[in-house]
Amino acid sequence: MTDVHTYADLITAEIDGDIAEGALPARVRTFGELHDYVDANDYLIAAQVPYDGTPATIDVVVAVQDEVTRRLSGPGRPYCTYGACTYPRHDHTTSIGADGEDLQAPVPMRCRHCQQPSHYDEKLHRYRHDDPSAADCFLIHEPNPPS
Ligand SMILES: [Zn+2]
Ligand SMILES: [Zn+2]
Structure with a gap:
């Protein structure tokens, strides 16, 4: 059994x-x-x-x-971030600088509102904070969890 x-x-x-x-x-x-x-x-x-x-x-x-x-959802469970992401449809970088200028080379993406490491999920068509336990901010809201 x-x-x-x-x-x-x-x-x-x-x-x-x-x-x-x-x-x-x-x-x-x-x-x-x-x-x-x-x-x-x-x-x-x-x-x-x-x-x-x-x-x-x-x-x-x-x-x-x-x-x-x-x-x-265990606290020790790793999540992906810049340099340690295996998912090809995540972009953890940005080519736009802090003042909106175009950068020569992409840099690790940070949330433009709260500065937390962030990424774009091409499958979900949305930006997300890398850390799934990070609080939502003005720019990034998680959808309500399924009840
Ligand atoms: Zn990732
Ligand atoms: Zn944020």
Whole structure:
């Protein structure tokens, strides 16, 4: 009998592999966020989490998703930043200087409002602070987390 933690181990290892290969950004912090980049249900299928539509299997799927979210959102979990990003659709640099001037060479991007390290996520079409636990600012708002 495989338990929730074993499924979560398998899925988290798979997610880490995908981050290393550039299929996912290291910034993902919830199971739900995975859907922004890939079909997250594939992780459940690959780990052979049982699912037949019955309430008992739905409970297991939800518990596994919650456990994966708990691991992805752990305080020690690394996130991507300039020089340490594997995701090709993140741009952690900017060619615009502090006074709006064009720079000769791109530099690490900082939020133009609060100065925190930031990036542009081409998949999500939005700017984000690198640190997922950083407070939102005037320029950068995270969407409400799914309830
Ligand atoms: Zn990145
Ligand atoms: Zn900011």
